Amino acid sequence: xxxxxxxxxxxxxxxxxxxxxxxxxxxxxxxxxxxxxxxxxxxxxxxxxxxxxxxxxxxxxxxxxxxxxxxxxxxxxxxxxxxxxxxxxxxxxxxxxxxxxxxxxxxxxxxxxxxxxxxxxxxxxxxxxxxxxxxxxxxxxxxxxxxxxxxxxxxxxxxxxxxxxxxxxxxxxxxxxxxxxxxxxxxxxxxxxxxxxxxxxxxxxxxxxxxxxxxxxxxxxxxxxxxxxxxxxxxxxxxxxxxx
Amino acid sequence: xxxxxxxxxxxxxxxxxxxxxxxxxxxxxxxxxxxxxxxxxxxxxxxxxxxxxxxxxxxxxxxxxxxxxxxxxxxxxxxxxxxxxxxxxxxxxxxxxxxxxxxxxxxxxxxxxxxxxxxxxxxxxxxxxxxxxxxxxxxxxxxxxxxxxxxxxxxxxxxxxxxxxxxxxxxxxxxxxxxxxxxxxxxxxxxxxxxxxxxxxxxxxxxxxxxxxxxxxxxxxxxxxxxxxxxxxxxxxxxxxxxx
Numbered sequence: 001x002x003x004x005x006x007x008x009x010x011x012x013x014x015x016x017x018x019x020x021x022x023x024x025x026x027x028x029x030x031x032x033x034x035x036x037x038x039x040x041x042x043x044x045x046x047x048x049x050x051x052x053x054x055x056x057x058x059x060x061x062x063x064x065x066x067x068x069x070x071x072x073x074x075x076x077x078x079x080x081x082x083x084x085x086x087x088x089x090x091x092x093x094x095x096x097x098x099x100x101x102x103x104x105x106x107x108x109x110x111x112x113x114x115x116x117x118x119x120x121x122x123x124x125x126x127x128x129x130x131x132x133x134x135x136x137x138x139x140x141x142x143x144x145x146x147x148x149x150x151x152x153x154x155x156x157x158x159x160x161x162x163x164x165x166x167x168x169x170x171x172x173x174x175x176x177x178x179x180x181x182x183x184x185x186x187x188x189x190x191x192x193x194x195x196x197x198x199x200x201x202x203x204x205x206x207x208x209x210x211x212x213x214x215x216x217x218x219x220x221x222x223x224x225x226x227x228x229x230x231x232x233x234x235x236x237x238x239x240x241x242x243x244x
Numbered sequence: 245x246x247x248x249x250x251x252x253x254x255x256x257x258x259x260x261x262x263x264x265x266x267x268x269x270x271x272x273x274x275x276x277x278x279x280x281x282x283x284x285x286x287x288x289x290x291x292x293x294x295x296x297x298x299x300x301x302x303x304x305x306x307x308x309x310x311x312x313x314x315x316x317x318x319x320x321x322x323x324x325x326x327x328x329x330x331x332x333x334x335x336x337x338x339x340x341x342x343x344x345x346x347x348x349x350x351x352x353x354x355x356x357x358x359x360x361x362x363x364x365x366x367x368x369x370x371x372x373x374x375x376x377x378x379x380x381x382x383x384x385x386x387x388x389x390x391x392x393x394x395x396x397x398x399x400x401x402x403x404x405x406x407x408x409x410x411x412x413x414x415x416x417x418x419x420x421x422x423x424x425x426x427x428x429x430x431x432x433x434x435x436x437x438x439x440x441x442x443x444x445x446x447x448x449x450x451x452x453x454x455x456x457x458x459x460x461x462x463x464x465x466x467x468x469x470x471x472x473x474x475x476x477x478x479x480x481x482x483x484x485x486x487x488x
């Protein structure tokens with residue numbers, strides 16, 4: 001399983017992904033699900049993936065190879081994030097279709113979160129469905145999740161708004177991942193957090209900042225502990241119902 | 245959609261169910277999903293259902309009719325909760341099989357939580373699957389959920405143990421339902437809470453106590469507000485990560 005989260009905030013784009021992949025509960029591996037395409041000063045694109053690992057690896061490898069081969073229409077030649085989403089969406093649909101034609105009994109599908117900025121444009125964030133179509137984040141719906149999303153959604157619903165600070169957004173992402181990892185063993189560390197600051201100009205595209213939360217990360221352990229103790233205290237402080 | 249929760253605690257059995265049923269988002273109705281079978285002093289059985297409404301209504305109606313007709317093997321003639329679970333499980337499987345034979349394209353399946361006590365026995369709690377088989381709650385796994393279970397599970401995972409008090413269990417159930425109702429519109433009020441105290445004897449089976457939380461219930465609103473504000477304060481009090 002996988003859990004990926006991306007947010008489009010006033011202050012920039014925030015991404016988080018776990019690293020556990022399983023083909024059955026007895027076959028668990030580590031794979032990074034965050035992929036960064038960077039053409040310094042021109043474009044920064046972050047792609048998170050969930051679903052069939054062979055499919056998502058084929059998508060990412062194709063995108064990289066097309067760039068290396070200077071293929072027409074490769075990511076680094078595109079001029080808008082909308083074109084990036086269309087390109088990745090089409091590729092996703094084609095790959096899934098090709099495999100499904102040969103074996104309709106296996107689930108080859110995947111979903112992707114694609115966010116970033118291209119010179120001359122504002123930042124954008126898209127969620128790409130297995131059919132290749134996609135939706136875009138707006139101030140009203142500033143975050144998208146893919147994979148094992150439900151355990152960690154209530155805290156996001158309460159906290160994340162378009163104008164939430166990047167610090168609070170990352171704190172909330174950690175709380176959301178903590179809840180998910182507690183309730184689903186197939187979502188696990190390391191968690192990769194990425195942040196693309198919004199410079200509010202179409203120029204001077206900054207680089208993506210990244211941090212990987214490993215087992216025994218001090219910040220993770222501190223937030224987990226404070227959150228757990230805080231929840232326990234709030235719960236204790238609430239008077240229980242007395243109906244009978 | 246539906247959300248039902250049942251817990252087997254030292255102090256007794258606690259049940260909670262919502263009341264919203266939907267056949268498509270534009271066809272929403274209210275149906276109580278808690279059914280109580282009571283033979284005072286002899287047995288108290290609580291059945292919660294999720295899934296296809298026609299199937300679950302047919303199960304409950306058949307159980308009731310068999311009791312009225314004094315049918316051989318009806319619930320009130322059974323001498324163990326294990327037999328109750330087997331009887332309801334078999335009925336569930338038969339009804340789902342009969343409908344599926346005629347129309348394999350529709351999902352007729354359902355799940356049930358069945359808990360209670362029969363004179364001479366200790367309290368028991370079962371989760372019945374669409375195949376008619378079932379599992380029993382133990383001190384290590386004291387709660388079961390059916391329906392839209394993920395949004396409300398993290399708080400239960402943190403709080404509910406075999407020796408949690410009934411007051412805390414009900415408070416936690418309300419928090420769990422609140423999270424679920426916020427994140428999934430198809431789970432909705434009223435919530436029916438039921439409690440069968442454990443007298444620790446196989447004799448003197450008490451009656452099931454029930455309370456229905458309607459819109460504008462003072463206790464619900466108070467707990468919701470205190471929980472929301474408490475969460476916000478805990479979240480604020482945690483120092484954000486500083487990585488960059």
